[in-house]
Amino acid sequence: MTTIRDVARKASVSVATVSRVLNGSNKVSQKSKDAVLAAQKELGFYLNANARALAQRDSHTIGIVVSDVSDPYFGAMIHACDDAIHDKGYNLIVGQGYHNDARERRAIDDLISYQCRGLIVHALALDEPTLRSYLDTVPYMVLINRVIKGYESRCLACDNYQGERLAIDELIAHGHRKIAYINSCHPILDTQERMQGYFDSLRAHDIECDPRLMVSGEPSLEGGASAAQILLQNLKPGEDFTAVACYSDVMAAGLMGVFHNHGLNIPDDISVTGFDNLFLSRCLIPALTTVENPVKLMAEEAIARSLMLYEGQEIAPPHRIDVSLIARDSVRDLNQPVHPEFIPII
Numbered sequence: 012m013t014t015i016r017d018v019a020r021k022a023s024v025s026v027a028t029v030s031r032v033l034n035g036s037n038k039v040s041q042k043s044k045d046a047v048l049a050a051q052k053e054l055g056f057y058l059n060a061n062a063r064a065l066a067q068r069d070s071h072t073i074g075i076v077v078s079d080v081s082d083p084y085f086g087a088m089i090h091a092c093d094d095a096i097h098d099k100g101y102n103l104i105v106g107q108g109y110h111n112d113a114r115e116r117r118a119i120d121d122l123i124s125y126q127c128r129g130l131i132v133h134a135l136a137l138d139e140p141t142l143r144s145y146l147d148t149v150p151y152m153v154l155i156n157r158v159i160k161g162y163e164s165r166c167l168a169c170d171n172y173q174g175e176r177l178a179i180d181e182l183i184a185h186g187h188r189k190i191a192y193i194n195s196c197h198p199i200l201d202t203q204e205r206m207q208g209y210f211d212s213l214r215a216h217d218i219e220c221d222p223r224l225m226v227s228g229e230p231s232l233e234g235g236a237s238a239a240q241i242l243l244q245n246l247k248p249g250e251d252f253t254a255v256a257c258y259s260d261v262m263a264a265g266l267m268g269v270f271h272n273h274g275l276n277i278p279d280d281i282s283v284t285g286f287d288n289l290f291l292s293r294c295l296i297p298a299l300t301t302v303e304n305p306v307k308l309m310a311e312e313a314i315a316r317s318l319m320l321y322e323g324q325e326i327a328p329p330h331r332i333d334v335s336l337i338a339r340d341s342v343r344d345l346n347q348p349v350h351p352e353f354i355p356i357i
Contacts, residue, residue, distance in 0.1 A: 013054045013055060013056045014056075015029050015030065015056070017054055017056065018047065018050045018051055018054055018056050021050035021053065021054060022043070022046040022047045022049070022050040023046065024043050024046060024047060028043050028047065029047050029051075032044050032047040032048065033047070033051065035100065071100065071101055071102065071128065072101060072102045072103070072104050072125060072127045072128065073092065073096050073101050073102070073103050073104070073127055073128060073129040073130070073131070073314065073317070073318075074103075074104045074105075074106065074122030074123075074125060074127035074129065074130045074131070075088075075089065075092055075103060075104070075105055075106070075122075075130075075131040075132070075133075076105075076106040076107070076108055076115065076118045076119055076122065076130075076131070076132045076133060076134060077089065077105065077106075077107060077108070077133050078107065078108050078109060078110055078133060078135060078230075079107055079109055079110075079231070080105065080107060082230075082231060082261055083260070083261060083289045083290070083291045084259065084260075084261060084287055084289055084306065085133070087289060087290070087306045087307070088133070088155070088306050088309075088310055089103070089105055091306055091307040091309075091310035091311065092131065092310045092313070092314055094307075095310060095311045095314040095315075096129075096314055099318075101128065101129075104122060104125060104127065106118030106119070106121055106122050108133075108134055108135070108136065110135050110136050110197065110229060110230075111136055112136040112137050112138070112141075115134045115135075115136050115137050116137060116141070119132060119134070119145060123148075123149060128151075128318065128321050129151060129153075129314060129317035129318050129321060130149055130151060130152040130153070130317060131152075131153050131155060131310075131313045131314065131317060132145070132152060132153070132154050132155070133154070133155045133156055133157070134154070134157065135157070135195075135197040135199055135230075136197070139159055142154065142157075142159055143159060143161075143162070146159065146162050146165060150320055151317050151318075151320035151321040152165065152317070153165050153166070153167065153313045153316050153317045153320070154166045154167070155167050155168070155309060155310075155313050156168050156169075156201055157199055157200060157201070158200050158329075163329035164316075164326055164327070164328060164329045165316065165320070165326075166329065167309050167312055167313050167316075167332065168200065168201060168331060168332070169201075169304045169305070169309070169331060169332040169333070169334050170331040170332065170333060170334050171200070171201045171204035171205045171208065171334075172204040172205070172207055172208045172211075173208065173334060174205070174208065174286060174302040174304065174334035175204070175205040175206075175207075175208030175209050175212070175256070175286065175302070176208040176211060176212045177302055177334065177335070177336040178208075178256050178284040178285075178286065178300075178301075178302050178336065179208065179209055179212035179213065179256055180212050181284065181300065181336055181338065181342060182254045182256065182282060182284060182342060183212065183216050183218070185282070185342050185343065185344045185345060185346065186344060186345030186346040187253050187254040187282060187342075187345060188216075188218050188253075189221070189224070189251060189252045189253050189254070190209075190213070190218075190224065190252065190253070190254045190255070190256060191224040191225070191226070191242055191246075191252040191254070191255040191256070192206070192209045192224060192225050192226075192255070192256050192257075193226055193227070193228065193235060193238040193239075193255060193256070193257045193258055193262055193263075193266060194206055194225065194226070194227045194228075194258045195227065195228070195229070195230040195234075195258045195259070195262075196227040196228055196229060196230075196234070197230070202258070205258060205286065206225075209256060223245065223246060223251070224246075224251075224252055226238040226241050226242060228262070230258055230259055230261065230262060231261060231262070231265070232261055232262075232264060232265035232268075233265060234262055234265065235257060235259075235261065235262030235263060235264060235265025235266040235269075236265035236266065236268060236269045237265075238262065238265075238266060239255075239265065239266040239268075239269035239270055240269060242255070243269070243270075243273060248270075248275055248280060248281050249280055249281065252281070253281065253282065253343075253345065254281065254282035254283070254284070254342070255281060255282070255283050255284075256283075256284045257283065257284065257285050257286065258286060259285060259286050259287050260285035260286065260287045260288065260289045260291055260292045260299060260301055261287075261289070261291070262285070263283055263284070263285035263286075263292075263295075263299055263301070264285075264291060264295055264299075266283065267283055267295060267299075267341075270283075277297060277341055278297065278340070278341050278342055278343035279343060282300075282341060282342040282343050283299065283300075283341045283342075284299070284300045284301060284302075284341065284342065285299045285300070285301035285302070286301060286302045286304060287301065287302070287303075287304045287306070288301045288302065288303040288304060288337050289306075292337075292339070293339075295341075297339065297340035297341050298339035298340045298341065299339055299341045300336075300337065300338050300339045300340070300341045300342045301336075301337050301339070302334050302335070302336060302337065303334055303335045303336070303337050304332075304334060305332055305333075305334075308332060309332055312332075
């Protein structure tokens with residue numbers, strides 16, 4: 012197996028010079044750099060990243076834990092994080108928790124063992140004491156979509172409450188008063204805040220909340236589909252409810268698929284709203300009315316805060332990321348009178 016000493020011998024330079032060149036240092040002459048790179052290419056040698064991390068206690072990697080990379084939301088998050096670190100010369104390592112506390116813990120532990128320079132964590136299943144312990148142990152760890160009291164400056168989340176109020180107010184403005192709500196089954200802050208937004212919008216318009224209209228499930232395509240089945244088994248669409256507000260675009264997509272398979276037309280029979288404004292929401296038929304949750308902005312800020320914490324720098328005070336309503340085609344206006352079809356007189 013080729014070693015760094017073989018490259019040094021081939022290039023007629025010291026091992027230290029080879030190390031500096033391959034680690035991107037500018038403290039090397041162009042002649043030595045060219046000789047090292049030529050020798051590296053000829054011998055097919057690459058630095059052992061694990062050995063470098065062990066020696067330098069810095070792997071030049073950023074770690075991120077998400078629930079499931081097949082979820083479009085987390086795909087967008089990973090893409091945004093990778094874009095944010097590319098020009099800085101870092102690589103991204105991804106761990107997955109699958110909404111399971113044991114797997115979330117293992118994913119975080121694995122990334123810590125890689126001695127990542129930054130650590131971004133989305134963990135729904137782990138309890139707060141466990142996350143507090145991690146935040147104390149890893150001073151550069153930043154949480155996304157979850158806020159832990161006492162660590163607010165290291166927690167990033169959008170204004171979930173205001174976002175759900177925007178969605179429900181949009182439905183009410185279009186004449187809907189029997190509005191079902193599909194929520195995530197995980198008892199964390201964004202779930203609670205979005206539900207509170209639902210409650211408060213109904214209350215502000217003197218609409219009584221019907222417990223039958225509230226269903227929870229996994230925040231996934233499958234969870235949205237299961238929630239749709241529960242609604243259809245227990246209630247009459249168009250009579251018991253005219254609209255469904257969903258915790259996420261992904262859940263909305265799963266729900267819309269089930270409604271379509273049961274012969275329901277959206278929005279003529281049932282109106283639907285989502286949350287996140289993923290690219291997926293524009294591809295659905297009809298295009299989904301949703302709430303803009305700026306994933307790219309959140310990813311960029313999470314990366315920046317984590318790297319600043321790693322360097323021992325002060326970070327900005329905590330704040331919520333603003334949201335906005337994106338009105339598309341999945342909400343029917345019940346205020347508009349239904350015109351009978353034109354029948355010609357013969």
